[in-house]
Amino acid sequence: MSYLKRKENMGRRIHVHRVPAAIVIILLTVIIVYFVNFHQDERPTLYSMLRNQNKVNLRKLLIGAIQAAQRGGMEVLEVTKTLELKERSKGKTDEGANDPFTDADGRSHCVMKEGLHRIFPQIKIFSEEDKESCSNVNTFDLDPTVLHETADLPNELADINDVTVWIDPLDATQEFTEKLYQYVTTMVCVAVKGKPIIGVIHSPFIGQTAWAWVDNSMSEYLASIHPVSPDTSKPLITVSRSHAGSVKDLVRNVFGEKSEILTAAGAGYKVLQVISNNATAYLHSTKIKKWDICAGDAILSALGGTMTNLKGELIDYGPDGSPVNDQGLLATLKSHDEYINKLIQSRKSAAPVHR
Numbered sequence: 001m002s003y004l005k006r007k008e009n010m011g012r013r014i015h016v017h018r019v020p021a022a023i024v025i026i027l028l029t030v031i032i033v034y035f036v037n038f039h040q041d042e043r044p045t046l047y048s049m050l051r052n053q054n055k056v057n058l059r060k061l062l063i064g065a066i067q068a069a070q071r072g073g074m075e076v077l078e079v080t081k082t083l084e085l086k087e088r089s090k091g092k093t094d095e096g097a098n099d100p101f102t103d104a105d106g107r108s109h110c111v112m113k114e115g116l117h118r119i120f121p122q123i124k125i126f127s128e129e130d131k132e133s134c135s136n137v138n139t140f141d142l143d144p145t146v147l148h149e150t151a152d153l154p155n156e157l158a159d160i161n162d163v164t165v166w167i168d169p170l171d172a173t174q175e176f177t178e179k180l181y182q183y184v185t186t187m188v189c190v191a192v193k194g195k196p197i198i199g200v201i202h203s204p205f206i207g208q209t210a211w212a213w214v215d216n217s218m219s220e221y222l223a224s225i226h227p228v229s230p231d232t233s234k235p236l237i238t239v240s241r242s243h244a245g246s247v248k249d250l251v252r253n254v255f256g257e258k259s260e261i262l263t264a265a266g267a268g269y270k271v272l273q274v275i276s277n278n279a280t281a282y283l284h285s286t287k288i289k290k291w292d293i294c295a296g297d298a299i300l301s302a303l304g305g306t307m308t309n310l311k312g313e314l315i316d317y318g319p320d321g322s323p324v325n326d327q328g329l330l331a332t333l334k335s336h337d338e339y340i341n342k343l344i345q346s347r348k349s350a351a352p353v354h355r
């Protein structure tokens with residue numbers, strides 16, 4: 001065989017194999033692109049959709065939680081407006097009219113819970129007003145503009161079965177009826193495996209939203225009220241104005257005559273007092289519901305603070321326990337152990353009295 005002929009043969013052989021080789025290369029490219037793509041959560045491929053059907057994107061849940069708290073707040077404001085209108089035109093519709101205050105709780109609950117439920121249908125949501133029945137509720141679509149522009153948040157996924165959401169559609173209802181509106185908040189909290197990681201405390205009458213996502217980011221308002229180096233040299237304890245008597249005695253006994261007390265209302269508002277260093281601790285000696293405290297717990301964690309019961313134990317926000325925390329509450333930004341030890345010591349020394 002001449003050199004030329006051999007070359008011709010080789011050329012033919014290569015020519016014959018070129019088509020299957022091209023097909024293999026194209027297939028490989030498709031497979032590689034496919035597998036690289038499914039890591040990018042925003043671009044759902046069939047594979048990622050199947051893989052993530054039991055997951056929830058926590059960034060989206062944060063956006064929904066902020067919107068729910070703000071929408072609930074709008075309902076509360078609207079009820080207040082109609083109430084004031086009613087009062088101005090006295091005696092018009094007293095008979096058979098709804099109680100405007102329970103109206104506010106109910107309307108806020110429906111907008112918050114139904115709104116979140118429509119977007120995240122598989123997530124367990126607990127609300128203070130779960131007995132309410134809702135109809136004709138205005139729902140909402142996720143709107144990322146509720147985050148500030150500099151908030152750079154990851155598309156972190158969590159197992160849907162690990163997530164619980166706690167809603168308080170109107171905290172400080174008593175004060176709301178007394179028109180002490182500064183205490184009123186609407187709250188949403190997200191817990192993963194019982195641990196609070198996203199907290200939203202919205203103050204509708206102040207028009208501000210404090211939110212935080214542990215290890216990620218916080219709202220500009222929250223950053224603005226949180227001092228860089230809080231002064232905790234003197235105990236200044238915030239307690240509930242509704243049952244302040246016994247807890248005031250407790251504060252004096254435990255922290256001494258020099259300690260100061262700030263009476264306030266609403267668990268959300270009181271946590272904000274601790275966060276802003278208007279108080280060094282928030283103390284509650286009786287039962288308290290988990291939707292009252294979960295959002296504050298998450299925000300405190302995000303700021304390096306601590307919330308525990310009066311035994312110094314963390315509170316579990318998982319789906320299985322009771323919604324009531326019956327072991328009291330202590331929330332601080334700093335020196336939590338010191339406060340808890342004093343409380344535990346005083347209980348020990350007080351114990352013989354009850355023998």
Ligand SMILES: *[C@@H]1O[C@H](CO)[C@@H](O)[C@H](O)[C@H]1NC(C)=O
Nearest residue numbers: 225269272273275276277278
């Ligand atoms: C802290 O106290 C000051 C003075 O009373 C008040 O103006 C401010 O609103 C309080 N901060 C918060 C977060 O409520």
